Amino acid sequence: MGDTMTSLLNNSRPPVFCPGCGHDLVVRKLDTALQGMGLSGDKVVIVSDIGCSGLFDTFFNTHAFHGLHGRALTYATGLKMARPELTVITVMGDGGLGIGGAHVLSSCRRNLDITLLVLNNFNYGMTGGQCSVTTPVDAQTSSGFLNQLDAPLDICRVAESAGAPYLVRTMATDKELAEQLAGAIEYPGFAIMDILGLCPGRYTKRNRTSIAQLKSQMKSMHPVADGPVPENEREEYGAHYRRLALATSPQVSDGGITTTCEKIVDQRREVLLLGAAGQYINTAGEVLCLAGMSGGLQVSQKNDYPITVLRGHSVCEVVLEPGSIGYTGISKPSVVIAVSAEGVARRKGVFSLLNKDDLIIKPYDLEIPVTEARIIEIDRKEQAIKPSQMALAALAVLAGNDCVITLKMLHSGLAARFSGKLLEDAMGVLEKMQ
Amino acid sequence: MVLSFIEGNEAIARGAIAAGCSFFAGYPITPATSIYQHMLQLLPPLGGICLQGEDEIASIGFCLGAAMTGLSVMTATSGPGISLYSEQISLAIGGEIPLVIVDVQRLGPSTGSATKGADGDIQFLRWGNSGGLPVIVLAPVDVKDCYQLTLHAFRLAGKYRCPVFIASNKEIAMTRESVDLDPLHSRKSAAVSFLKPIGGAELSRLTSSTHGPDGYITADSAVIAQAIERMERKLLSAVDDFTYFDLDTREDDTTLLVVYGVTARAARTALQHLRDKGEKISLLALKTLYPVPEKCILHSFEGKNRVVVVEMNLGQYVREIERLATVLPVSFHGKMDGELISPQEIVAWVTQ
Numbered sequence: 001m002g003d004t005m006t007s008l009l010n011n012s013r014p015p016v017f018c019p020g021c022g023h024d025l026v027v028r029k030l031d032t033a034l035q036g037m038g039l040s041g042d043k044v045v046i047v048s049d050i051g052c053s054g055l056f057d058t059f060f061n062t063h064a065f066h067g068l069h070g071r072a073l074t075y076a077t078g079l080k081m082a083r084p085e086l087t088v089i090t091v092m093g094d095g096g097l098g099i100g101g102a103h104v105l106s107s108c109r110r111n112l113d114i115t116l117l118v119l120n121n122f123n124y125g126m127t128g129g130q131c132s133v134t135t136p137v138d139a140q141t142s143s144g145f146l147n148q149l150d151a152p153l154d155i156c157r158v159a160e161s162a163g164a165p166y167l168v169r170t171m172a173t174d175k176e177l178a179e180q181l182a183g184a185i186e187y188p189g190f191a192i193m194d195i196l197g198l199c200p201g202r203y204t205k206r207n208r209t210s211i212a213q214l215k216s217q218m219k220s221m222h223p224v225a226d227g228p229v230p231e232n233e234r235e236e237y238g239a240h241y242r243r244l245a246l247a248t249s250p251q252v253s254d255g256g257i258t259t260t261c262e263k264i265v266d267q268r269r270e271v272l273l274l275g276a277a278g279q280y281i282n283t284a285g286e287v288l289c290l291a292g293m294s295g296g297l298q299v300s301q302k303n304d305y306p307i308t309v310l311r312g313h314s315v316c317e318v319v320l321e322p323g324s325i326g327y328t329g330i331s332k333p334s335v336v337i338a339v340s341a342e343g344v345a346r347r348k349g350v351f352s353l354l355n356k357d358d359l360i361i362k363p364y365d366l367e368i369p370v371t372e373a374r375i376i377e378i379d380r381k382e383q384a385i386k387p388s389q390m391a392l393a394a395l396a397v398l399a400g401n402d403c404v405i406t407l408k409m410l411h412s413g414l415a416a417r418f419s420g421k422l423l424e425d426a427m428g429v430l431e432k433m434q
Numbered sequence: 435m436v437l438s439f440i441e442g443n444e445a446i447a448r449g450a451i452a453a454g455c456s457f458f459a460g461y462p463i464t465p466a467t468s469i470y471q472h473m474l475q476l477l478p479p480l481g482g483i484c485l486q487g488e489d490e491i492a493s494i495g496f497c498l499g500a501a502m503t504g505l506s507v508m509t510a511t512s513g514p515g516i517s518l519y520s521e522q523i524s525l526a527i528g529g530e531i532p533l534v535i536v537d538v539q540r541l542g543p544s545t546g547s548a549t550k551g552a553d554g555d556i557q558f559l560r561w562g563n564s565g566g567l568p569v570i571v572l573a574p575v576d577v578k579d580c581y582q583l584t585l586h587a588f589r590l591a592g593k594y595r596c597p598v599f600i601a602s603n604k605e606i607a608m609t610r611e612s613v614d615l616d617p618l619h620s621r622k623s624a625a626v627s628f629l630k631p632i633g634g635a636e637l638s639r640l641t642s643s644t645h646g647p648d649g650y651i652t653a654d655s656a657v658i659a660q661a662i663e664r665m666e667r668k669l670l671s672a673v674d675d676f677t678y679f680d681l682d683t684r685e686d687d688t689t690l691l692v693v694y695g696v697t698a699r700a701a702r703t704a705l706q707h708l709r710d711k712g713e714k715i716s717l718l719a720l721k722t723l724y725p726v727p728e729k730c731i732l733h734s735f736e737g738k739n740r741v742v743v744v745e746m747n748l749g750q751y752v753r754e755i756e757r758l759a760t761v762l763p764v765s766f767h768g769k770m771d772g773e774l775i776s777p778q779e780i781v782a783w784v785t786q
């Protein structure tokens with residue numbers, strides 16, 4: 001231990017690991033490293049995982065976040081993004097490495113300036129020596145024969161291919177450990193240290209592992225992992241994020257809709273639009289709503305389409321009401337705009353509910369179930385209306401008949417939704433229908 | 435009057451920004467995705483942070499980390515995601531981390547129907563944490579509520595240092611409606627200052643382990659009991675501070691209809707029909723579900739000889755109503771087929 005004046009060790013809580021535990025060495029070397037870097041406790045946060053290594057944060061006078069098993073990197077990510085100036089050190093065992101594998105991989109890909117120390121002692125010490133993702137196949141663990149079945153994971157190899165820019169494989173007993181720790185902490189990106197250590201409490205009780213053995217085991221591992229991985233080095237995530245975020249511009253507010261027209265309905269109206277993907281059914285529903293709003297009506301719109309958005313039915317339910325809207329479903333529409341067979345098939349039951357006061361607008365050649373409703377047909381060939389324009393053409397017919405909305409309202413709706421060429425095209429369709 | 439035409443999810447995102455939210459993390463999931471999409475549009479230009487986690491566990495984990503530095507944070511998900519949040523929710527409760535969690539409910543169980551609505555997570559939100567300590571659950575009825583309850587949620591999360599749930603529903607989240615947001619802007623409440631943030635001058639300790647006031651693990655049962663009891667009391671004793679509801683009652687009404695969420699809309703229409711038919715019926719639409727606003731519910735019972743509860747599930751909140759009603763007969767009606775409960779169905783259920 002160095003100068004006690006600047007040590008970040010918590011003197012009232014000395015390490016409580018089993019005698020000979022590798023974790024103990026790492027605690028002391030980490031303190032040496034932090035001292036060497038001249039960091040004060042309030043500039044450092046230790047994020048610890050679960051297991052014996054999870055005690056780590058309690059031994060230091062730094063900020064601490066001791067969370068859930070395997071999730072330490074998730075908190076570290078939030079902390080570092082929120083407070084980039086903090087030194088964030090995450091500590092986990094080989095257990096945390098396994099259960100939190102997705103977060104380790106993602107952290108490698110992200111390259112946020114966090115240091116991850118994996119205290120790798122090949123088993124779950126705290127729960128009684130079960131096998132972990134790094135247990136050799138020939139080891140004796142309290143998981144019976146199960147560890148013979150899974151290939152042990154070398155985190156440095158995995159992290160290298162996942163994009164980690166800084167990797168160190170070392171041992172808790174390494175004389176250079178403090179310098180290695182300082183190097184990883186100082187590295188301005190995601191740095192992983194795979195620190196091999198002994199667990200006398202559990203693992204070495206059944207496995208004749210010595211420091212010398214670990215050392216030779218380590219030598220045979222590839223990649224070498226002793227610092228930066230040049231092909232993975234790139235801009236740090238937080239800095240990159242802030243640079244890209246700075247270039248974003250605030251969303252222009254839509255400004256909303258003001259009442260500019262007289263409404264022509266004095267009670268709730270339900271309109272059902274039945275079409276297919278590519279027919280701009282949702283857009284037509286939106287235009288109808290905006291048109292209604294320009295006439296001072298309250299409106300609601302619900303869409304129904306399959307998750308494969310470019311195929312199948314597209315159905316839109318619109319409610320227009322002079323007062324506030326209660327139920328947003330459709331019980332019995334007074335208007336059905338039917339422009340494709342897919343949409344009609346989706347709601348075929350609705351047609352028999354309609355009576356003579358209700359209106360259906362459809363292309364002349366679209367088959368619909370038997371109904372009592374009044375039908376207005378659009379001669380789409382004669383009027384050269386494309387399938388993608390059918391729903392809008394039907395709205396023009398609706399407005400032309402002063403049903404639910406007026407032409408003036410429809411104009412307002414279109415002007416609120418479109419501008420430039422799109423608005424011109426839409427107005428073109430309206431003209432054709434008059 | 436200037437009306438906006440937005441869906442519930444957008445209203446939540448706008449409400450969050452108005453409440454001072456500066457950090458959001460989420461994972462795409464229908465029908466909650468558009469909250470994330472809106473936050474991604476809104477936050478970065480304002481200097482805030484919006485992240486997409488590798489999964490739901492990471493997304494809420496990012497939020498917990500950021501929250502501990504004192505930022506106002508929010509995440510949003512749906513059934514499968516809220517299930518994955520569960521362990522982190524327990525951490526937020528035990529660690530007293532302020533956090534707004536939006537659960538845009540969809541039809542379960544499991545993957546269920548991604549694009550169909552339900553209110554099937556209500557008891558899960560209350561009890562889906564290990565230890566069973568109370569949480570705050572607010573349930574919006576419409577787009578306006580989505581905005582307003584989000585403002586409240588941030589205030590409550592900061593004030594009581596706990597996760598606050600917004601129990602939305604696909605039928606509110608993805609339904610666009612005309613809404614006048616202007617009068618709501620002024621209701622913005624002052625931000626609550628965060629005690630001892632990580633990164634502050636005073637060292638801050640957060641631990642998922644049972645701990646005393648110093649933030650260190652403890653095995654002292656007296657200290658443990660004190661901490662647990664304090665965490666329970668801080669919410670149970672404060673429910674009057676956040677009891678949100680709409681009660682439509684007349685002096686001689688004898689039936690009370692109790693609803694929450696999107697069903698309250700159909701219930702309002704049904705109430706009119708029923709009264710037109712001469713039914714002596716009142717309507718209580720609860721917007722605070724947990725902790726159970728017992729005073730408000732008991733008050734609504736006054737003068738009634740029966741209670742009818744309608745929910746978009748097979749009967750979850752009715753358990754709370756039954757517990758409070760004691761001798762007052764309670765009948766339950768609900769369904770789980772992905773369709774809205776209609777006013778006609780409610781009328782039939784009440785008059786049957």
Ligand code: SF4
Nearest residue numbers: 018021052125199201
């Ligand atoms: S059980 Fe193993 S890892 Fe845990 S303290 Fe003992 S030696 Fe260290």
